[in-house]
Structure formats: structure tokens, C-alpha cells
Amino acid sequence: MKIIRNRLLPLGQRHSAINLFGILFVKPGAHISDQLLRHETIHSRQMRELLYVPFYIIYVAEWLWHLARLRGDGYRAYLAISFEREAYLNQNDTEYLKSRRRFAPLRRHDS
Template sequence: MSETDFNHEAIHTEQMKELLYIGFYILYLTEWVWHLVRLRNANAAYHAISFEREAYKHENDMEYLETRKMFNQYKTA
């Protein structure tokens, strides 16, 4: 696993902690289904999930987790 991949997954881990793990999975799946219906494309739906948008946007910033604000997945454009 590359450092970038590790950082991407570490961002997801922080998201999970904020939502007490089960909340993360419920919201992740709900968002994916919503975007799948809206976009009619599984790959596009995956990339539209707020959790993924945040993780992809900051995966190359190895210091991001030191300054990340809670629930930033909803603030990341």
C-alpha cells in the first residue's frame, strides 16, 4: 500500500470515528444509492460520495489529518 493509499484510508478512519462507525456505513451506502439513482453510473456515484470526495481531495496531503476539522466531508467541495 502506498503512502497516498494509506492516507486516503486514514481519512476514512477519522470519518468513521466521528460517525461511530455504523453511522459512517449507513450514510456511505445511502449516499452511494442516491447518487447511483441520480447519475445512473456506479463509478460516478462512488466518486460523488462526500466521504470519497474528501479523501481523494486530501490523500496527497500527509499532514491533512493534523488540521482536519470534524465532519469536513460535508464542507469539502
């Protein structure tokens, strides 16, 4: 994964890294752990299988839907996004990316 350290992205203080089209933008002093890399690699897989732009459209639509449902709690809305749920659920599993099913976050939880 290509990593670019910079001061601008991600915006704000809550996150230390953001994955844009498979390129990871990281704040200058932030530690890049194996867990973070795995989390972002899961996002890269999600993006690629949805051909990138639809990934962001669905991501933002889900966030807005959860934001309304959770009465404006932006952080909980972020954690509820299906793409984030898959990434957080599996970021500690070193074997996950070897066996991940395509479109995993959009499937019903039947396996």
C-alpha cells in the same frame, strides 16, 4: 492502521483495499502506498467521529442517491460520495490529517 492481506476482500477487481471499521483489508499483491494509507486513514477518522455504523449507513445512502442521479454509473456514484470526495481530495496532502476539521465531509464547503 491494522492491515490484513487476503484474497476475499475487497470484493471484485476495481479496488485493491477496503477499510472496514478501521481495519484495512488488502489484496495479496497490492501495493500499499502512502497515498492509499492516507486515504484510508481519512476514512478511519470519518468512521470514528460518526461512531462507525452511521458512517456506513450514510455512505451507502449517498451512493444509492448518486447512483440514481447518475443513471446507474456505479463508479461515478462512488466518487461522488462525500466521504470519498474528502479522501481523494486530500490523500496527497501530508499535512491534511494534522489540521482536518471534525465532520469535514458533512460540513458546507465554507472554508
